[in-house]
Amino acid sequence: MPLYAFLLIGVVVGTYGFLRVLIWVTQDSNEPSVLVEGIPFISPLICMMTEKQNMFTRIWQEHRRPVYTLRLLGKRFYVVNSLSLYQIIQHNTDIISWDPIKAHIADKIMGRRVSTVGSRVVKDFGSPAEGGTVWGLRKTIYPLIFQGRPQLDELNRTAFHAMAAGVEDLAAKGRTTIGMYAWLSHQLFVASLGAVYGPKNPLLRPKNERAWGVFEQGIVILMANILPQISARKIIRTREMLVKELEEYLRDGGQQEASSFAQAILNHFSQQGLGPSDLARGELGNIAGIVTSTMRSVFWLLYHVVSDSRLLALCRTEVAQLARNDSKPEEIDLAHISTKCPVLLAAWHEVQRAHADPIFSRVVMQDFLLDGRYLLKKGASVLIPAGVIHQDSGIWGSTSLEFDHERFLVDGKIKQRSSAVLTFGAGAGMCPGRHFVSVEILQLVAMLIMRFDIQPTEGGKWTMPDKHLILNVAFPTPSPDVEVEVLPRADPVWQFTFTKSQ
Numbered sequence: 482m483p484l485y486a487f488l489l490i491g492v493v494v495g496t497y498g499f500l501r502v503l504i505w506v507t508q509d510s511n512e513p514s515v516l517v518e519g520i521p522f523i524s525p526l527i528c529m530m531t532e533k534q535n536m537f538t539r540i541w542q543e544h545r546r547p548v549y550t551l552r553l554l555g556k557r558f559y560v561v562n563s564l565s566l567y568q569i570i571q572h573n574t575d576i577i578s579w580d581p582i583k584a585h586i587a588d589k590i591m592g593r594r595v596s597t598v599g600s601r602v603v604k605d606f607g608s609p610a611e612g613g614t615v616w617g618l619r620k621t622i623y624p625l626i627f628q629g630r631p632q633l634d635e636l637n638r639t640a641f642h643a644m645a646a647g648v649e650d651l652a653a654k655g656r657t658t659i660g661m662y663a664w665l666s667h668q669l670f671v672a673s674l675g676a677v678y679g680p681k682n683p684l685l686r687p688k689n690e691r692a693w694g695v696f697e698q699g700i701v702i703l704m705a706n707i708l709p710q711i712s713a714r715k716i717i718r719t720r721e722m723l724v725k726e727l728e729e730y731l732r733d734g735g736q737q738e739a740s741s742f743a744q745a746i747l748n749h750f751s752q753q754g755l756g757p758s759d760l761a762r763g764e765l766g767n768i769a770g771i772v773t774s775t776m777r778s779v780f781w782l783l784y785h786v787v788s789d790s791r792l793l794a795l796c797r798t799e800v801a802q803l804a805r806n807d808s809k810p811e812e813i814d815l816a817h818i819s820t821k822c823p824v825l826l827a828a829w830h831e832v833q834r835a836h837a838d839p840i841f842s843r844v845v846m847q848d849f850l851l852d853g854r855y856l857l858k859k860g861a862s863v864l865i866p867a868g869v870i871h872q873d874s875g876i877w878g879s880t881s882l883e884f885d886h887e888r889f890l891v892d893g894k895i896k897q898r899s900s901a902v903l904t905f906g907a908g909a910g911m912c913p914g915r916h917f918v919s920v921e922i923l924q925l926v927a928m929l930i931m932r933f934d935i936q937p938t939e940g941g942k943w944t945m946p947d948k949h950l951i952l953n954v955a956f957p958t959p960s961p962d963v964e965v966e967v968l969p970r971a972d973p974v975w976q977f978t979f980t981k982s983q
């Protein structure tokens with residue numbers, strides 16, 4: 482072997498050894514043990530970007546560690562795989578905090594052209610401290626859309642009307658073929674944003690819906706913040722166009738026709754001195770929270786219901802029982818969909834367990850001994866990949882990798898919600914939109930299964946598509962889309978309404 486080859490091998494081995502030693506001397510023995518794969522400091526980043534959420538489930542399957550450290554250049558991540566450790570974290574939100582992450586997301590998604598007041602609000606955004614921005618939202622505004630509140634029905638009713646119109650348009654075509662994900666995601670996009678922001682919401686225009694798709698794909702690039710002026714030029718241009726459209730909507734008073742939930746949020750921020758430009762930037766972040774996971778989640782529920790003839794029959798029977806007991810026996814009242822259809826609801830819970838994979842991200846604000854055992858150092862980040870907990874056979878048994886809606890049923894009734902389903906988070910920061918989105922998705926699936934027979938065009942056989950994962954989105958995108966034939970059912974031709982849930 483020539484000398485230069487020996488030298489090269491020496492340099493490579495020496496560098497590798499040096500990096501391993503560097504990790505060893507800079508890691509406290511009480512911290513969670515370091516997981517080294519490939520090139521120290523470099524490989525974890527490459528794996529995160531390429532494998533996304535799968536990286537964490539793969540490592541869990543190979544190593545089964547409740548918590549470990551990943552070392553990146555200038556950064557350490559503690560990855561928490563255990564439900565009990567996650568629950569301790571949820572009880573110590575002042576120390577292991579979501580705040581800096583939220584502020585970072587708000588800052589990077591909104592862009593820097595916010596006013597001084599806007600910058601202050603962004604900085605304060607994550608802080609749940611009494612009297613702060615988030616405190617006010619959590620105390621008085623988010624509860625507006627909790628179960629039993631009229632504002633929740635208001636949102637769900639508006640969404641219902643938009644989706645029912647979409648279903649009727651589809652039925653009017655007779656036997657037809659659609660891309661299931663493309664059709665569903667458009668319905669949820671229009672219904673959710675129409676319900677929250679009202680009919681004048683500029684994102685309802687087809688041109689802006691397309692622009693949203695470009696912006697949404699780029700959110701993760703904006704968050705990475707590596708030379709954004711080069712890496713995210715098109716995304717930034719698109720964002721500025723959308724901000725302008727939202728600003729116009731606000732200046733023209735479009736929000737006066739928005740839901741009372743959206744009006745309460747906008748008033749809350751206006752009272753803190755934010756003008757239309759800052760508000761428009763803020764709403765871009767909110768819109769991401771409202772639609773990104775929602776648009777994807779409905780696909781997986783419909784897929785499982787229509788691809789399993791037994792489950793489909795059970796769901797149809799219980800949805801038919803929502804039919805009105807009066808002069809309109811063929812009209813189904815969807816206001817009770819989330820309380821009176823246990824099988825469909827169980828399937829939705831199982832979809833959350835089997836498909837949702839949000840990664841919770843936190844920052845350690847001061848040194849902390851997690852569970853009295855693991856030292857978490859100030860400034861480090863904590864990642865909790867919920868997908869690992871969702872697949873943990875220690876929690877879900879030997880069928881943890883299978884789809885089985887019955888795990889959420891007991892004697893035909895829905896079981897109490899499991900604290901190990903983390904699709905919507907947990908504790909004080911748990912998603913306030915979970916009731917809205919659940920009813921929305923159940924309604925759309927109920928309307929579709931009652932109005933149509935749905936079959937795959939591809940050889941008539943259902944094949945689960947691959948999952949395209951996006952780091953900042955809880956549900957994967959099906960890839961490729963599943964093409965289906967939809968055939969309107971007759972006898973009866975079911976109609977739908979949405980009265981009052983309580």
Ligand code: HEM
Nearest residue numbers: 770771774775778839841904905906910912913914918955
């Ligand atoms: C399937 C759809 C959705 C999923 C999976 C989802 C998931 C989540 C999760 C996991 C969190 C907590 C994140 C963390 O702890 O790090 C969260 C927070 C939040 N979500 Fe959702 N969400 C969805 C839809 C919505 C909708 C439709 C709305 C509004 C109508 C909404 C509004 C919010 C808000 C405002 C927060 C912050 C709560 C706080 O800081 O107290 N989400 N969401």
